[in-house]
Amino acid sequence: MASFKDLNKLFNGLSLIANEFVKRSSPATTTDFETLIKTALLSATNLSGLTKGKVRQFSKPPPSPNAAHPHASASNSVVFFTDNPSPESDPQLPTPTPTTITDNDDIAHFSSEANHQEASDGYAGAVAVEKPEFPSSTETVNEGVSGEVAPVPPLRKRRPRERRVPATPFSRALGFAGLGAGLAWGTLQESAKRLAFGTPNSHGNQSALSPFLSEKNAERLALALCRMRGAALKIGQMLSIQDESLVPPPILAALEIVRQGADVMPKSQLNQVLNSELGPDWSSKLISFDYEPIAAASIGQVHQAVMKDGMKVAMKIQYPGVADSIESDIENVKLLLNYTNLIPKGLYLDRAIKVAKEELSRECDYELEAANQKRFRDLLANTDGFYVPIVVDDISSKRVLTTELVHGIPIDKVALLDQETRNYIGKKLLELTLMELFVFQFMQTDPNWGNFLFDEATKTINLIDFGAARDYPKGFVDDYLRMVLACANGDSDGVIEMSRRLGFLTGMESEVMLDAHVQAGFIVGLPFSRAGGFDFRSTNITQSISHLGATMLKHRLTPPPDEAYSLHRKLSGAFLACIKIGAVVPCRDLLLEVYKHHKFGEVNEILSSGSVSA
Ligand SMILES: Nc1ncnc2c1ncn2[C@@H]1O[C@H](COP(=O)(O)OP(=O)(O)OP(=O)(O)O)[C@@H](O)[C@H]1O
Numbered sequence: 001m002a003s004f005k006d007l008n009k010l011f012n013g014l015s016l017i018a019n020e021f022v023k024r025s026s027p028a029t030t031t032d033f034e035t036l037i038k039t040a041l042l043s044a045t046n047l048s049g050l051t052k053g054k055v056r057q058f059s060k061p062p063p064s065p066n067a068a069h070p071h072a073s074a075s076n077s078v079v080f081f082t083d084n085p086s087p088e089s090d091p092q093l094p095t096p097t098p099t100t101i102t103d104n105d106d107i108a109h110f111s112s113e114a115n116h117q118e119a120s121d122g123y124a125g126a127v128a129v130e131k132p133e134f135p136s137s138t139e140t141v142n143e144g145v146s147g148e149v150a151p152v153p154p155l156r157k158r159r160p161r162e163r164r165v166p167a168t169p170f171s172r173a174l175g176f177a178g179l180g181a182g183l184a185w186g187t188l189q190e191s192a193k194r195l196a197f198g199t200p201n202s203h204g205n206q207s208a209l210s211p212f213l214s215e216k217n218a219e220r221l222a223l224a225l226c227r228m229r230g231a232a233l234k235i236g237q238m239l240s241i242q243d244e245s246l247v248p249p250p251i252l253a254a255l256e257i258v259r260q261g262a263d264v265m266p267k268s269q270l271n272q273v274l275n276s277e278l279g280p281d282w283s284s285k286l287i288s289f290d291y292e293p294i295a296a297a298s299i300g301q302v303h304q305a306v307m308k309d310g311m312k313v314a315m316k317i318q319y320p321g322v323a324d325s326i327e328s329d330i331e332n333v334k335l336l337l338n339y340t341n342l343i344p345k346g347l348y349l350d351r352a353i354k355v356a357k358e359e360l361s362r363e364c365d366y367e368l369e370a371a372n373q374k375r376f377r378d379l380l381a382n383t384d385g386f387y388v389p390i391v392v393d394d395i396s397s398k399r400v401l402t403t404e405l406v407h408g409i410p411i412d413k414v415a416l417l418d419q420e421t422r423n424y425i426g427k428k429l430l431e432l433t434l435m436e437l438f439v440f441q442f443m444q445t446d447p448n449w450g451n452f453l454f455d456e457a458t459k460t461i462n463l464i465d466f467g468a469a470r471d472y473p474k475g476f477v478d479d480y481l482r483m484v485l486a487c488a489n490g491d492s493d494g495v496i497e498m499s500r501r502l503g504f505l506t507g508m509e510s511e512v513m514l515d516a517h518v519q520a521g522f523i524v525g526l527p528f529s530r531a532g533g534f535d536f537r538s539t540n541i542t543q544s545i546s547h548l549g550a551t552m553l554k555h556r557l558t559p560p561p562d563e564a565y566s567l568h569r570k571l572s573g574a575f576l577a578c579i580k581i582g583a584v585v586p587c588r589d590l591l592l593e594v595y596k597h598h599k600f601g602e603v604n605e606i607l608s609s610g611s612v613s614a
Contacts, residue, residue, distance in 0.1 A: 077292035081283045163227050163263040167321030169328050172228065176332035179224040183336070186217040218254035229262045230322035231329035231360050234298040262296040265319060270301075273317055277397040285395055289315075295450075299323075299364055299467075304405060311404060313392055314464075316366065318399040323364035330357055355565045359445075363467035366401040372444070372466035373403065379440050380463075385428050387455075387462050406462035408453025412580050417456070419584075425454055426536065426583025428461055431590055433574045437567070438594045441477050444469045445566035447573020449580075468566065476502065476563055478600050485595060487525025488588065495521040503561040527575070528591045533584040536575070 166172045225233045265273075270291070274282050283289060287306040295302040300318040307313055322329075330353055362368055370391045377388040389404035396402050409417075414425055429452065436443040444451070446468040453462040472480075479501050486494025495518050499505045505517065527534040578585055 078288050078290045080288045081286055161226075161263045162266050164269055165229055165265055165319040165321060167319075169325050172230070172321065172325045173328060173332060175224065175228050176232075176329075176336065179221070180336055182220050182224070183217050186214055186220055190214040190217070215253070219257070222254035222257040226257065226262045228329070229298060229319050231326045232333050233262055234360060234363075262298060262301075264293050264296045264301055267291055269320065270317060273320055273399065277400045278395060282395065305402075307392070307395075313395070313402050314405045315395065316401040318364065318366065323361070323399070326357055326360045326364070355562055359468055359566060365398060366396065366467075367398050369401055369467040370396055372469040375442065376444065376463065376466055376469070379442070383435075385460055386432065387460050389462065389464065403464070406453060406455075406464065408455040408462045410450045411452045411454055411577055412449035414454055414581050421456070422581045422583045423533070423585065424459065425461070426578040426581060426585040427590070429574050429577055430585055430587060433570065434590055434594045437472060438477060438481055438598055441472045441474065442469065443472065443567070443570060445570045447570050447577070449577060470566060472563060472567070474601050481595065481598060483521070484525065484528065484591065487521040488528035488591065490522060490525075490529065492518045504564070527585070527587040529588065531588050532586060534587045535584045536578040537582040537584070
């Protein structure tokens with residue numbers, strides 16, 4: 001039976017390819033045709049297991065010939081610009097007088113964490129592109145007592161590959177089709193292996209149950225997402241912020257690859273985007289630009305540059321084609337998910353996908369992100385402990401965003417800091433979340449841990465990435481605050497009433513569903529239920545919710561309101577961050593503080609047990 005199903009999956013995978021051929025054949029251009037041939041070859045070799053994408057191992061680069069130069073020594077990919085650009089220069093390198101440019105095909109350096117000062121921020125969700133480890137004369141390295149430089153053992157981790165972004169809808173669709181076929185083939189291989197050698201012990205491990213979830217398939221999926229970038233990768237990264245105990249190990253490993261960052265654009269493609277977005281004289285505002293990215297995110301990559309006034313900036317440059325392919329990328333992901341039969345009923349995938357599409361198209365608009373960032377900068381100007389970097393309008397456009405470069409440790413990496421500092425960070429994160437929703441009614445909804453960079457020296461959390469930010473209507477915020485309080489106070493009538501008003505329940509639900517819903521609410525409300533510090537080190541909130549989740553999926557009558565998708569992602573992201581860093585946070589005190597100052601709108605109903613006492 002199982003093998004028949006798997007054959008069916010293989011057939012479906014191949015039909016994905018056939019579909020794309022039929023759908024796309026008429027408007028195909030010559031370039032599309034070339035891509036088609038390349039992709040077909042890649043898929044064919046992938047099917048036969050030749051290029052299914054092992055993470056490449058890179059070798060250490062030779063020492064920079066410019067090591068004496070104070071800037072170039074930090075990275076041999078930095079280009080310095082003179083005031084008098086040469087008119088005969090290569091059109092791909094605007095206003096050039098490049099000092100040095102890395103010309104290797106692969107960005108290929110290993111570096112040690114200890115040496116990793118400037119770009120230590122580069123760990124974040126999207127990130128992990130480290131600088132080469134040649135300290136400049138001005139940099140500090142580990143110095144022994146004798147003053148000699150102590151060798152630091154290199155830290156090996158996945159290095160990004162340099163790959164062109166498939167920029168036309170046709171080439172992207174083919175990428176997905178190739179992936180579909182690769183996964184189908186992987187599933188078949190795994191099934192055959194199981195027929196021959198038996199199914200591995202399950203012990204509740206999903207990967208053992210489904211031949212689709214084999215290690216090879218998970219890796220295949222991750223590497224394909226890193227190559228495709230765009231909407232599909234973004235969804236993968238969203239999924240990567242999960243409770244680790246709930247996700248099967250092969251998928252967890254694959255998501256970690258995805259979380260570490262995408263492949264990077266080659267220089268020629270990067271220059272094309274910069275020229276078309278900022279004009280050919282974009283470099284006239286800069287002293288230098290580093291062609292080696294500090295981050296390769298889902299929809300763009302980030303480069304360091306120095307402005308004429310000396311300010312160090314981060315330039316986020318969008319991959320070509322991703323904004324126009326959101327719709328088709330998501331449809332392709334949906335096809336893949338459907339054919340794997342992995343999506344449980346009750347997820348209301350269509351509604352979630354509609355919301356994801358809207359969010360992603362907003363995120364591709366960097367002018368909107370710049371406006372969001374300026375708004376947050378104003379809103380947080382007088383709040384201690386947070387900093388929002390300056391937006392540089394002069395060197396920004398719809399697809400390029402330049403902001404002041406900030407530093408810090410991404411919050412998932414603060415686990416080694418002392419307990420007091422971790423408690424402080426946890427408290428600040430929760431305080432910010434509550435403030436955004438209930439005070440500003442404007443929230444940055446991407447809980448990616450790399451978006452919060454903790455600067456130990458100033459005890460400040462530097463906030464970046466405002467692409468996903470949205471307003472919440474006053475009525476929604478009022479009722480949501482009442483609901484959180486009802487959850488915290490163990491008030492089931494209040495939870496049900498507010499849930500109906502907010503649209504989580506229709507009023508027609510069965511007792512089983514109502515009970516599961518209320519229990520889930522109480523679990524989420526647990527950190528807010530008692531005064532004093534809530535210890536996130538000993539909580540199993542996410543596991544408890546997942547048990548109830550199964551019941552809710554079975555009995556749910558309506559999808560959650562649109563506002564809830566991003567909001568719940570953010571709230572669970574904040575909780576997961578506190579769990580990850582093992583913080584003890586006075587959650588109830590923070591909530592009551594917000595409640596005390598909240599001005600409810602006209603319908604200020606009092607909950608059955610909603611009287612609040614500190
Ligand atoms: N102003 C900045 N200062 C320092 N680093 C920055 C800055 N802006 C971006 N970065 C680095 O680039 C990474 C990606 O930037 P950002 O999160 O804005 O991009 P994104 O496309 O929205 O990424 P994601 O796919 O993670 O949402 C960040 O995690 C951070 O490491």
